[in-house]
Amino acid sequence: MTAYLSATDVTLKVPHFVQGERPAGTFASTLFAAITARPRREYREILSNVTFHAREGDRIAVMGRNGAGKTTLLRMLSGAFKPTSGYVEVAGSVQALLNLSLGFHVDGTVRENVFVRAAAMGVPTRQVARDLDEILHFAGLEHAVNHRLSTLSSGQRMRLGFALSTTIQHDIMLMDEWFGAGDAEFVDKARERMVGRVAGSKIVVLASHSFQMLRRICSVGIVLDAGEMVYFGPINQAIDEYKKIYQSTPEYIARRKFEAENEGLVTEGIVARDGAAPARPRDGDGTG
Numbered sequence: 001m002t003a004y005l006s007a008t009d010v011t012l013k014v015p016h017f018v019q020g021e022r023p024a025g026t027f028a029s030t031l032f033a034a035i036t037a038r039p040r041r042e043y044r045e046i047l048s049n050v051t052f053h054a055r056e057g058d059r060i061a062v063m064g065r066n067g068a069g070k071t072t073l074l075r076m077l078s079g080a081f082k083p084t085s086g087y088v089e090v091a092g093s094v095q096a097l098l099n100l101s102l103g104f105h106v107d108g109t110v111r112e113n114v115f116v117r118a119a120a121m122g123v124p125t126r127q128v129a130r131d132l133d134e135i136l137h138f139a140g141l142e143h144a145v146n147h148r149l150s151t152l153s154s155g156q157r158m159r160l161g162f163a164l165s166t167t168i169q170h171d172i173m174l175m176d177e178w179f180g181a182g183d184a185e186f187v188d189k190a191r192e193r194m195v196g197r198v199a200g201s202k203i204v205v206l207a208s209h210s211f212q213m214l215r216r217i218c219s220v221g222i223v224l225d226a227g228e229m230v231y232f233g234p235i236n237q238a239i240d241e242y243k244k245i246y247q248s249t250p251e252y253i254a255r256r257k258f259e260a261e262n263e264g265l266v267t268e269g270i271v272a273r274d275g276a277a278p279a280r281p282r283d284g285d286g287t288g
């Protein structure tokens, strides 16, 4: 089957509740205000008319500042969110690496969690039974198959989620950041598997703040700004467009000014960088 992924005029509005300012005084008056002051419901558009089409072979980067709508777009593409208007079309099986521990229940055993989560992923029971040993081996949890999830460390749960989520090769891969967590031994294994899964996917959509990573993997890029798609095109131009956005923020300009004024001190580590500065792409590839 030919894989295909497209979004047409995808818009998402969500209700959110805004609490008016409540005066805090004595315990009784604070409690009274908390009980009686009703929140106001407002609608916010967190994605606006996003349109793009991906074909086999496309490796798409999704860029944007914190809160721009990257995760929301990936959730929309995975089918977890339905657009308020517009539509998403998908042909091919989808692997969404958005939340590795989604669907796990801490009171279930490792084995139960593998079966339940795999069922939620649409994997037939017979196939899970066949792959169980491989999943446990990859996660390094052969000894814990009958242990409750609540007795595992967060790293062990992450390994299990990763092993399970990536056990099958799908046509379309959606990723919110590149997964490289875990201890040193697991990071190497995970990286190797991720490289294999990306290579085996017909379409990849990867949201990340790392230019280096995006340049290495992606051929085209989407730039989101406050829920709007402001650019869709070749990766290098997409990165340039994104740089223009974050380099025009007052926080970025203030930080650059601070760094210029304290140049020697900052590079020698005598003066700390301004902690209030916005998150900026991590690989320091000369974006400055």
Ligand SMILES: Nc1ncnc2c1ncn2[C@@H]1O[C@H](COP(=O)(O)OP(=O)(O)OP(=O)(O)O)[C@@H](O)[C@H]1O
Residues within 6 Å of the ligand: 014, 015, 016, 046, 064, 065, 066, 067, 068, 069, 070, 071, 072, 073
């Ligand atoms: N369920 C929700 N209800 C209301 N607002 C939401 C919901 N989910 C996300 N938002 C808002 O939508 C906007 C986009 O969020 P999203 O998580 O998609 O951003 P992002 O680009 O992935 O950010 P980051 O880089 O920080 O991960 C944010 O302003 C967020 O507060």
